[in-house]
Amino acid sequence: xxxxxxxxxxxxxxxxxxxxxxxxxxxxxxxxxxxxxxxxxxxxxxxxxxxxxxxxxxxxxxxxxxxxxxxxxxxxxxxxxxxxxxxxxxxxxxxxxxxxxxxxxxxxxxxxxxxxxxxxxxxxxxxxxxxxxxxxxxxxxxxxxxxxxxxxxxxxxxxxxxxxxxxxxxxxxxxxxxxxxxxxxxxxxxxxxxxxxxxxxxxxxxxxxxxxxxxxxxxxxxxxxxxxxxxxxxxxxxxxxxxxxxxxxxxxxxxxxxxxxxxxxxxxxxxxxxxxxxxxxxxxxxxxxxxxxxxxxxxxx
Amino acid sequence: xxxxxxxxxxxxxxxxxxxxxxxxxxxxxxxxxxxxxxxxxxxxxxxxxxxxxxxxxxxxxxxxxxxxxxxxxxxxxxxxxxxxxxxxxxxxxxxxxxxxxxxxxxxxxxxxxxxxxxxxxxxxxxxxxxxxxxxxxxxxxxxxxxxxxxxxxxxxxxxxxxxxxxxxxxxxxxxxxxxxxxxxxxxxxxxxxxxxxxxxxxxxxxxxxxxxxxxxxxxxxxxxxxxxxxxxxxxxxxxxxxxxxxxxxxxxxxxxxxxxxxxxxxxxxxxxxxxxxxxxxxxxxxxxxxxxxxxxxxxxxxxxxxxxxxxxxxxxxxxxxxxxxxxxxxxxxxxxxxxxxxxxxxxxxxxxxxxxxxxxxxxxxxxxxxxxxxxxxxxxxxxxxxxxxxxxxxxxxxxxxxxxxxxxxxxxxxxxxxxxxxxxxxxxxxxxxxxxxxxxxxxxxxxxxxxxxxxxxxxxx
Numbered sequence: 001x002x003x004x005x006x007x008x009x010x011x012x013x014x015x016x017x018x019x020x021x022x023x024x025x026x027x028x029x030x031x032x033x034x035x036x037x038x039x040x041x042x043x044x045x046x047x048x049x050x051x052x053x054x055x056x057x058x059x060x061x062x063x064x065x066x067x068x069x070x071x072x073x074x075x076x077x078x079x080x081x082x083x084x085x086x087x088x089x090x091x092x093x094x095x096x097x098x099x100x101x102x103x104x105x106x107x108x109x110x111x112x113x114x115x116x117x118x119x120x121x122x123x124x125x126x127x128x129x130x131x132x133x134x135x136x137x138x139x140x141x142x143x144x145x146x147x148x149x150x151x152x153x154x155x156x157x158x159x160x161x162x163x164x165x166x167x168x169x170x171x172x173x174x175x176x177x178x179x180x181x182x183x184x185x186x187x188x189x190x191x192x193x194x195x196x197x198x199x200x201x202x203x204x205x206x207x208x209x210x211x212x213x214x215x216x217x218x219x220x221x222x223x224x225x226x227x228x229x230x231x232x233x234x235x236x237x238x239x240x241x242x243x244x245x246x247x248x249x250x251x252x253x254x255x256x257x258x259x260x261x262x263x264x265x266x267x268x269x270x271x272x273x274x275x276x277x278x279x280x281x282x283x284x285x286x287x288x289x290x291x292x293x294x295x296x297x298x299x300x301x
Numbered sequence: 302x303x304x305x306x307x308x309x310x311x312x313x314x315x316x317x318x319x320x321x322x323x324x325x326x327x328x329x330x331x332x333x334x335x336x337x338x339x340x341x342x343x344x345x346x347x348x349x350x351x352x353x354x355x356x357x358x359x360x361x362x363x364x365x366x367x368x369x370x371x372x373x374x375x376x377x378x379x380x381x382x383x384x385x386x387x388x389x390x391x392x393x394x395x396x397x398x399x400x401x402x403x404x405x406x407x408x409x410x411x412x413x414x415x416x417x418x419x420x421x422x423x424x425x426x427x428x429x430x431x432x433x434x435x436x437x438x439x440x441x442x443x444x445x446x447x448x449x450x451x452x453x454x455x456x457x458x459x460x461x462x463x464x465x466x467x468x469x470x471x472x473x474x475x476x477x478x479x480x481x482x483x484x485x486x487x488x489x490x491x492x493x494x495x496x497x498x499x500x501x502x503x504x505x506x507x508x509x510x511x512x513x514x515x516x517x518x519x520x521x522x523x524x525x526x527x528x529x530x531x532x533x534x535x536x537x538x539x540x541x542x543x544x545x546x547x548x549x550x551x552x553x554x555x556x557x558x559x560x561x562x563x564x565x566x567x568x569x570x571x572x573x574x575x576x577x578x579x580x581x582x583x584x585x586x587x588x589x590x591x592x593x594x595x596x597x598x599x600x601x602x603x604x605x606x607x608x609x610x611x612x613x614x615x616x617x618x619x620x621x622x623x624x625x626x627x628x629x630x631x632x633x634x635x636x637x638x639x640x641x642x643x644x645x646x647x648x649x650x651x652x653x654x655x656x657x658x659x660x661x662x663x664x665x666x667x668x669x670x671x672x673x674x675x676x677x678x679x680x681x682x683x684x685x686x687x688x689x690x691x692x693x694x695x696x697x698x699x700x701x702x703x704x705x706x707x708x709x710x711x712x713x714x715x716x717x718x719x720x721x722x723x724x725x726x727x728x729x730x731x732x733x734x735x736x737x738x739x740x741x742x743x744x745x746x747x748x749x750x751x752x753x754x755x756x757x758x759x760x761x762x
Binding site for chain 1: 466470473475524525529530724761
């Protein structure tokens with residue numbers, strides 16, 4: 001009995017003592033935010049990424065494994081702007097974890113730190129998958145990453161106050177490296193200005209805006225609506241007069257439609273990683289932009 | 302500009318001073334040479350400067366195209382106060398067209414006491430289904446709440462769910478109270494518009510009249526482990542089949558359930574569960590026809606206990622751009638009812654013991670072969686097991702006085718194909734061979750539509 005009691009006390013003490021040493025647990029909805037948290041949190045964070053870069057983040061199942069991760073998370077890092085609306089609310093609701101509910105410090109939306117593009121003045125579902133709060137595919141503008149990193153560093157310091165100085169220092173280090181990389185990317189980007197492109201979905205809006213490329217058309221007639229044969233035929237004749245230099249395809253997109261169009265308008269399809277891990281070269285956020293620009297430049301020559 | 306004046310200055314002075322002094326030719330030659338050297342040097346410098354200016358201009362243009370400073374967040378607009386707190390509203394419209402080879406009026410499960418709920422394929426021809434309206438919002442920092450009302454085609458309003466749920470209990474606990482679909486099994490909690498077939502499996506129809514709505518409270522606890530491990534307990538008034546309200550204070554029924562789940566590799570998510578539902582019935586009546594053709598009303602009083610096992614696998618390839626998916630799910634239920642059965646309560650009023658052990662199960666697979674198209678197959682079976690009716694064993698009555706309880710083995714095969722133009726609309730065709738009645742097979746063709754309006758709902762696994 002005595003031994004059992006002592007054992008129980010030890011077990012309790014262990015359970016109580018554990019959180020003090022353990023890294024904070026972060027559940028990131030996408031590989032981009034997983035990568036960003038790793039950059040900013042180093043070995044003080046333990047990151048779990050909910051989706052793979054080849055999945056459509058808008059359509060993900062609220063899998064039991066994800067509910068279990070939400071249960072133990074200290075921080076959720078989501079894109080926000082309703083990108084994860086089909087599954088994240090279920091995770092939050094089923095998690096029984098009050099730390100990560102919207103409004104709590106443990107709930108962080110990247111979009112809250114950014115100015116979003118494409119905010120519609122009127123919304124109606126007849127327009128397809130419109131996002132009333134603005135375009136949520138924010139990761140392909142490095143300026144957004146810098147702004148998000150700043151806000152996220154502050155949030156990490158808030159929820160893990162004993163390590164605030166560590167996050168501050170890591171955040172400053174990341175910003176310095178990022179600014180350096182951005183100067184390099186800006187120089188590379190100069191050659192891509194005004195290059196006419198065709199996109200599949202509206203999810204490259206930030207990339208196009210940042211690089212100053214010219215979006216001639218989208219393969220989806222409305223966001224999330226697959227093109228009909230008639231629409232594609234119209235697209236081919238429209239692009240005959242003003243041919244695009246390239247067709248942008250994200251790693252997660254089905255290649256069928258872009259390949260079909262590429263053959264008819266005689267423009268190459270450029271596969272872009274879209275998210276960290278979308279291509280083998282896009283190992284982290286730096287790699288994501290290096291690889292994206294490398295692929296675009298190769299096609300623009 | 303500063304550089305240019307510095308270049309022009311000395312050159313101009315040299316040029317002006319030279320003739321005025323009238324020095325020797327040697328001197329002039331030297332001067333010329335010096336000036337030439339100066340000219341060459343400054344020309345070089347100017348070229349270098351021009352190159353630098355050009356470079357600066359290019360950089361400035363690039364910088365203008367891509368300012369290094371991040372854009373500031375959008376200024377927040379004040380929320381409109383009158384409507385800002387309105388709950389999110391979503392509306393589901395559904396309906397079907399039915400072509401049935403047997404008269405739906407005499408639908409029943411041979412061998413099973415009628416559940417009195419939503420059983421069978423519904424009526425023939427075009428049917429407006431239940432229109433569902435859901436309101437949901439946070440109540441305050443501690444609760445969220447939701448109300449789902451169902452409007453029938455006849456204009457009746459039913460409260461499908463109306464509950465509040467906690468958001469801030471510590472240590473992985475959450476509680477809800479009100480009317481809610483019980484958390485046992487897999488399908489019970491899922492609303493009709495999210496079903497993979499038009500109707501519920503036979504076992505749900507026979508054992509719960511479709512779905513069991515608890516009027517009561519539920520407490521759940523989720524273990525802090527990487528493996529999904531959830532425990533839940535419920536109690537309530539027991540007012541729905543197979544229970545009844547009891548003519549006294551207190552609660553009727555205990556529901557306990559546990560679910561465990563996780564991933565198999567990157568692409569398969571799974572969940573399995575075991576549930577136990579125990580409640581009492583007091584004067585639970587049903588209508589039958591006795592051996593000579595008189596309509597009688599019989600009544601069961603006693604305990605009813607059900608074990609439910611469920612398992613679901615979902616394959617959604619994480620490393621493929623083809624939006625395919627496959628879902629396999631199965632549930633098994635076993636029910637024991639023990640008590641007394643009264644025969645013809647309004648007339649003969651005979652009563653004796655009753656005990657039945659019955660089970661049923663289904664297995665279904667749904668394959669999404671294209672982002673918008675799915676194909677599914679389901680097999681259903683009910684086993685009437687063993688039923689001991691005291692009045693029959695004692696010889697007071699004949700087994701044929703309880704025709705609905707005569708042993709039979711209902712089964713059904715269902716196939717379906719559905720097309721979802723978007724997340725918010727679905728059109729479905731379903732064909733079933735239904736042997737629920739101990740008679741000829743009912744061949745059922747159902748064409749269904751489902752439309753979702755308003756707030757974007759999130760679906761459970």
